[in-house]
Structure formats: C-alpha cells, structure tokens
Amino acid sequence: MVKFTAEELRRIMDKKHNIRNMSVIAHVDHGKSTLTDSLVAAAGIIAQEVAGDVRMTDTRADEAERGITIKSTGISLYYEMTDDSLKTFKGDRNGNEYLINLIDSPGHVDFSSEVTAALRITDGALVVVDCIEGVCVQTETVLRQALGERIRPVLTVNKMDRCFLELQVDGEEAYQTFSRVIENANVIMATYEDKLLGDVQVYPEKGTVAFSAGLHGWAFTLTNFAKMYASKFGVDESKMMERLWGENFFDPSTKKWTTKNTGSPTCKRGFVQFCYEPIKQIINTCFDEACYANMASSKYCPTRDDDIPPSFPSTAQKYRVENLYEGPLDDIYATAIRNCDPEGPLMLYVSKMIPASDKGRFFAFGRVFSGRVATGMKVRIMGPNYVPGQKKDLYVKSVQRTVIWMGKKQESVEDVPCGNTVAMVGLDQFITKNATLTNEKEG
Secondary structure, eight states, X not given: OOOOOHHHHHHHXXXXXXXXXXXXXXXXXXXXXXXXXHHHHHTTSSOGGGTTTXXXXXXXXXXXXXXXXXXOEEEEEEXXXXXXXXXXXXXXXXXXXXXEEEEEOOOSGGGHHHHHHXXXXXXXXXXXXXXXXXXXXXXXXXXXXXXXXXXXXXXXXXXXXXXXXXXXXXXXXXXXXXXXHHHHHHHHHHHTOOTTTOOOOOOXXXXXXXXXXGGGTEEEOHHHHHHHHHHHHTOOHHHHHHHTSSSOEEETTTTEEESSOOSOTTOEEHHIIIIIHHHHHHHHHOOSHHHHHGGGGSTTSOOOOTTSOOOOHHHHHHHHHHHHOOSOTTSHHHHHHHHTOTTSOOEEEEEEEEEOSSTTOXXXXXXXXXXXXXXXXXXXXXXXXXXXXXXXXXXXXXXXXEEEEETTEEEEESEEETTSEEEEESOTTTOSSOEEEEETTOO
C-alpha cells in the first residue's frame, strides 16, 4: 500500500493532467461511504481490515450515530500506477503519479443541497448502485443533478457480496440483474444528457462500469479479466472485453464463441463463465473470514480502480465554463478557467463552509479553477448577492491558511494551484454558504 505525505500531494497538484476530481453519489444506504473507505485503504491511509468501519468521510458525531452521511466531505488520495496499467491510456499525463480529490456526498433526499455543493467543484461522478435494490428514486435525483452540472458519470454495481453470501444468486440470474441496473441507469443518463458532454451512458465492455463489494474491499472492471484472458485466447484486450458482456457465449467443450446459448450444459455467457463463476468459486472455497478477506489480492478480483475512465480538470473545464462563469465567455477569466491556467487570475469557487474544531469558526471549502491561492494572499470575496460594479456583498480579506482536506484531518500547505480542491481559514466572517474568490485587484 502506498503511503504519502502532504509534500507529495502538493508536488503532484502542479500536474493538472494527473488530477481527478470525483464525487461519490448514490441513493441512501447503497454503500458510498463504505466503498470510499476501500478506496482510502487502497491509497494506504487506513488498513484494509478496518475499511467500512472507520467511515473516514463521516466526520460528525450524528453521522456516526445514525450510520448515514449528512454532509459532503472531501479526501485527497495519492496513487502511483504501473506502466502496464496505463499502456492503453491515450490521454495526456505527466508520469504515473495521480491525485484523486474524492468527495463523498449524502444519499438521503433531505441533504440534496450537499450533493450540489460536491458536484459544483468536481468533474466526474462515481455513481454507486446496490446490485440487488437497483436504481432508486434518489439515484435518479443525483444523476439529474450531476448531468445538470455537466459532470461525467461512471457507475459501480456495488454490494456484489450479497449475491454470493446472502442470496446465493446463480450466474445467469446475476447477469440479468446487473444488466437491468445498468440499463435503468442509462435511461436516466439519456433523459438528462447534455449535447456538450456527448454520450454519457456507461458500458461494461468500455470499462465505464465497475462491479464492487465495498465492504470486503474488492472490485473489478471487465478490463481486469480481459487482460488475463486475452493472451489465453489469442485475441486483443478490447475484443476480449466485448465478449465478456452481452450476448456472447462460450462452450469449453467445443472451444467456440457463439452469439446465443447452444443449449449445451457447458455453454455459458462470457461474463458468467469468466468473471462471475471464478469469483463464486473462490468464495465457496474460502471457509474462514481471513481467506475471504485476502480474496482481494487474488488474480480474479483486482482492487485497481484505474480502469474507470476519469474526467480531467483541464478537459472538463472546457465544457463546464458556461456553467461556472457568468461573465463574457471570451474574457481573460473565462479563458483562464477554460485552459485551467495556473498562471492566470485566481478564480476560486467556495461551495460550502465546514465547521472547525474551534467553536463558531469555519473552513471555506471549494475548488481553484484558475490561478492559485496561497497562505497570506489577499483575495476579493464576491458573495451570492454581489452585483458587478457595486460593493454589496464584496470584501477583501487575507487567507490565513490553505489546507488539503483529508476527511477527519487536514494538512496545511503553502499554496494550491488550479484543478484542485482546497480549504481556507480566515474567510468565515465574510462567507455564509458560497462565494467566488479572485485576486485582490481583479475586476
């Protein structure tokens, strides 16, 4: 497991092509916070054994008491990828180190405003759906919110362990269940799609759908299995991925693929034969909890999440600038946001205020869209009632401290460049809920 320091996080913050800003959204009790714990464990912040119990992003006493997320909470994670895992990646990147700014948001309908606060400062959304309960009312609500903010979604079909341990679901039934979940999610995405985003629907055979058991710390995409089986069958990975989903069946007795079940007892759907049943076999073989816990390291169940196509801050800001900025779309500020320019004017959006340990004090939490914000820097604060050219809801104040938000703790840094989330100390007297920050003398 990778251990990292605040200095390492700050160093990678300058590599804007290697930053991902993601919200975790879902219906209540579909496993967001537990799944987030597993991602935190994969980054080496907590032990895998306690993932799901720690609930790193549930920082309030009432959240722990009620077992639900009430406020959205951010955590920054560092991952170092292997060359092999990135060999098919075609986008821009600067080395193999990645910074994931992850925000866990509430699933209860009463806290929808917290979901909006999270979405405003992220570029992608990990949509979590319970594989048994399927797409629910709040799933549609948060998806609609995400697409309205031009956030690109990916999907994880979660709580897979229920299929194996609780309900004993056979492979074909499980496939049909997962297929319906994905289809229902895609119907919603198609309904609220934005032309600028293009096709936002998710497809297992394209790697935009993961299958996970957040409580037990394992997950996979079809990419993981395609890598294993491609060499065995003598085909490339993309071709193998297509065969692992949809109407593709394999008969070991004839060693042939067909587009329909031949009726032979050995003929099974590709997903069932090569993904679902190997996992089921491992679980059935594991009679003690320790063996099952170690299943995540098995070749059948990689815990890598690098296969999910991410949203880049430098790419997403190009099509989100119309949502983010109300001024002329050809001025220096819009241009700086569009290009995610670290040398441009500071453009920072505060999406929420987070209570500090000092009674009555708050951190201002938000996202830097251009320029950089630094400790001691004077900033121009424009609240929601600010009108250009007037002085109402307009203040100039120094940032006392800039902070990386790490769930239940915080790490102070000298400055934070664009493309990243940030928490700031010393602005709470002038910001009630949200605000826009620029350099002190910017117009």
